[in-house]
Amino acid sequence: MDDSTTMSSPEAAKRAAWSRLVEQLICEHCGAKPRHGKHTGIAFHHRDPAAKKFKVGTFGYLMNAAVLAEIAKCDIVCRKCHAHIHYGMRTGYLTPNL
Numbered sequence: 001m002d003d004s005t006t007m008s009s010p011e012a013a014k015r016a017a018w019s020r021l022v023e024q025l026i027c028e029h030c031g032a033k034p035r036h037g038k039h040t041g042i043a044f045h046h047r048d049p050a051a052k053k054f055k056v057g058t059f060g061y062l063m064n065a066a067v068l069a070e071i072a073k074c075d076i077v078c079r080k081c082h083a084h085i086h087y088g089m090r091t092g093y094l095t096p097n098l
């Protein structure tokens with residue numbers, strides 16, 4: 001890992017570590033891997049929107065207990081499956097096992 005650039009602040013280091021971690025995740029629905037270097041390819045979908053406290057994608061890099069608790073409430077899916085899930089929610093029809 002080359003962190004020799006201007007990534008010296010603790011927050012930048014945390015964000016870099018988080019990105020590397022997310023890059024290794026695989027979609028729980030279709031098994032797809034996000035594109036390399038594009039951590040935005042993976043989404044954390046809250047199974048129960050009412051239990052959602054914050055967006056894992058926004059605060060995940062903090063990797064603290066609150067983040068881990070939040071991730072436990074989520075399905076880890078690729079953007080494509082995530083779109084399908086939300087489309088299903090809007091139409092009131094949920095695909096059981098995509």
Ligand SMILES: [Zn+2]
Nearest residue numbers: 027030078081
């Ligand atoms: Zn998927």
Ligand SMILES: [Zn+2]
Nearest residue numbers: 044045046082
């Ligand atoms: Zn979602």
